[in-house]
Amino acid sequence: MTLAILNVSWQTLADALALGGVYALMAVGIGLVFGVLRLVNFAYGQLIMAGAYALAFASQWGWPSWGGILLCFAVVLALSVALDRLVFRPLRTQSPAVMLVATFAIAFLLQSIALLAFGPLGKIASSLAPLNRPWTISGVDIRKIAIVAIVVAAGCLLLLQLLLTRTSVGLQMRAAAMDFGTARLLGVRANRVIGGAVLVSGVLAAVVAVMLTVQNPLVTPDFALRDTIVVLAGVVLGGLNRPISATLGGFAIGFASGILGGALPTNQSQYLPTFLFAAVILVLLVRPNGLFTRGGVVERV
Amino acid sequence: MRRGEELLAPAALVLATALLGLAVSASTQTYFVDTLVKVSLVVALYLFIGNSGVLSFGHVSFVAVGAWTAGVLSVPRAEKPAIMPNLAHVLRETTVGNVPSLALAALAGLVLALLVGLPLMRLSGLAAGIATFGVLEIVDNVLRYYEKIGPGLNAFSSVPETTGVWQAAVGALLAVGLAFAYQRSRFGRMLRATREDPAAASAAGISVYRQRLLAFALSGAVAGFAGGLYIHLLPLNVDSLYLDLTFVTLAMLVVGGSGSLLGAVVGALAVSGLDSFLAAAENGVDLLGVHLDLPAGTRVIVVGVLMALVLVLRPGGLTGGRELRLPRRRRPGSPAPAEAA
Numbered sequence: 001m002t003l004a005i006l007n008v009s010w011q012t013l014a015d016a017l018a019l020g021g022v023y024a025l026m027a028v029g030i031g032l033v034f035g036v037l038r039l040v041n042f043a044y045g046q047l048i049m050a051g052a053y054a055l056a057f058a059s060q061w062g063w064p065s066w067g068g069i070l071l072c073f074a075v076v077l078a079l080s081v082a083l084d085r086l087v088f089r090p091l092r093t094q095s096p097a098v099m100l101v102a103t104f105a106i107a108f109l110l111q112s113i114a115l116l117a118f119g120p121l122g123k124i125a126s127s128l129a130p131l132n133r134p135w136t137i138s139g140v141d142i143r144k145i146a147i148v149a150i151v152v153a154a155g156c157l158l159l160l161q162l163l164l165t166r167t168s169v170g171l172q173m174r175a176a177a178m179d180f181g182t183a184r185l186l187g188v189r190a191n192r193v194i195g196g197a198v199l200v201s202g203v204l205a206a207v208v209a210v211m212l213t214v215q216n217p218l219v220t221p222d223f224a225l226r227d228t229i230v231v232l233a234g235v236v237l238g239g240l241n242r243p244i245s246a247t248l249g250g251f252a253i254g255f256a257s258g259i260l261g262g263a264l265p266t267n268q269s270q271y272l273p274t275f276l277f278a279a280v281i282l283v284l285l286v287r288p289n290g291l292f293t294r295g296g297v298v299e300r301v
Numbered sequence: 302m303r304r305g306e307e308l309l310a311p312a313a314l315v316l317a318t319a320l321l322g323l324a325v326s327a328s329t330q331t332y333f334v335d336t337l338v339k340v341s342l343v344v345a346l347y348l349f350i351g352n353s354g355v356l357s358f359g360h361v362s363f364v365a366v367g368a369w370t371a372g373v374l375s376v377p378r379a380e381k382p383a384i385m386p387n388l389a390h391v392l393r394e395t396t397v398g399n400v401p402s403l404a405l406a407a408l409a410g411l412v413l414a415l416l417v418g419l420p421l422m423r424l425s426g427l428a429a430g431i432a433t434f435g436v437l438e439i440v441d442n443v444l445r446y447y448e449k450i451g452p453g454l455n456a457f458s459s460v461p462e463t464t465g466v467w468q469a470a471v472g473a474l475l476a477v478g479l480a481f482a483y484q485r486s487r488f489g490r491m492l493r494a495t496r497e498d499p500a501a502a503s504a505a506g507i508s509v510y511r512q513r514l515l516a517f518a519l520s521g522a523v524a525g526f527a528g529g530l531y532i533h534l535l536p537l538n539v540d541s542l543y544l545d546l547t548f549v550t551l552a553m554l555v556v557g558g559s560g561s562l563l564g565a566v567v568g569a570l571a572v573s574g575l576d577s578f579l580a581a582a583e584n585g586v587d588l589l590g591v592h593l594d595l596p597a598g599t600r601v602i603v604v605g606v607l608m609a610l611v612l613v614l615r616p617g618g619l620t621g622g623r624e625l626r627l628p629r630r631r632r633p634g635s636p637a638p639a640e641a642a
Contacts, residue, residue, distance in 0.1 A: 040427060090613040097356045100430055101555055102612045108548045109605030116598040225544075229434065236431040273442040277435035285420050288428045 016258025018146035020251040021153030027250020029204035035177030042103040045228030046110035051076040051209025059127035080202030114221040122220035239290020310625035311566040319470035332577035337469035341476035345523035347565035354496035359433030362440035365542035367406035367528025387448035403529040410525015418517035456538040464533040552608040560622020
């Protein structure tokens, strides 16, 4: 059974939705930190990579899968906090471009540490592999992980929305994202808000690490690197000034790349990045502030 | 007015490296040649990023296109079918010499940068950074799989290895000279004005878009040229002209100080020197009687840590974004020279 108009199978559609969901989570992780720090975290993929290695080692040691997931969360959170303290904090006053270059350096650093410590061949994270098997729903095969990813992504986004709108720390984060200076004058503590955003973004990275290792159990030092590049494009495409527009951008690019990957004929699917990034550039030309932003933002002097 | 004064230090550094390269053994010489090629590469990056203050992750794609152009055109006719079986007919039948291949590499870089810059130079800040990243991704993707214009995933073997110390040094001097001439020209000054304050610059009648586009195209030409030099030095493949090279060259520019030509040259020499030493150490090296044998991958870690440290401790880079001037007495009453940002 296929969707006749697009010539896309239900499996492709489900996979595209799942990829969109996972990318949306990454986009929120990047967008939250950007909101409070004005920092685009290029090293976000390496947080996910670290979590994936935690899962791989846990399954190598024969831990139960919940133990692996716990270890994954612990490793990613510890690394997030360490990055915030050692790198982001000293760089807070620098321009966004300098911070982007710095996180680019950190990304390469973490990747080569992984290369040095774990070797180039990669490790297998197998404990969650059963999730990769298909479920048959009214004659259509859909991989379990696709459904799990969609549900988890939706759940996380809902929780996050509650956190941002219904709690005081969420309110403070939004205030800080809007105008950090004024927020601080009104009694928002900078380190607490930034720490909170970094922690939430770390939790999301750990969730994404679990999702991605199920789909791709071979964990290598460049794990999630390509995904991060695509998500960064998506985040800028959606618009970085509000978490919701960044999320939509992440979802859009994940969904588009899933559908394109399924819809392109095999001999053209190797050019998927070309199509994807050409589309990103085109959109940026028309709407440099992002697709899902309201009104033009004029830089004041 | 001593007009060429600020050119002295960068040019002298390049010449000194070249002379040092001539004095060492043939196996060590490769590192010096590589370093000199990196100088032209980083100067290309500097020409745009340094003068405009806009970040570009896309320059390695111009390097790659230059390398592909020079490589495809200089592999001997007889060996082309073996390395590039699917090559387009025109490219298979055309073979040019060393200097024309470098000129064409520069031209290819120029044309691509101009084409890409026409739309992209309207963007700035993060959008520009991500869009130039998109260019890098697209060019890498096309070169990787489109076998009518090159070897695809294979390494570019059989390119005549004409880039020795002299060619690399002359190339680096050309790049440095061009960057210097540009930054002293009215166009360079206008672009630097837009870097300091885009609003004030456009109020003074400068078209930010045009000045950025000019610098982008010029730096694309230098990057393409550097790519030509590079392919005449080593049999490169797509992976050696992608993220790693982007990282290393950006690290060089940042470590040296992206605000000045001297910074670009110092950064290229310092990081490349360190990198070459570590590369040698990964293969085992004897230093002052101590045998050093570092595990593979140490290089990127050291360079990454260095880059992060410089960014945190000294955001202006080693040179602080200043050119080196000969010491002179300031005339009484003249204003103190403004600090470069």
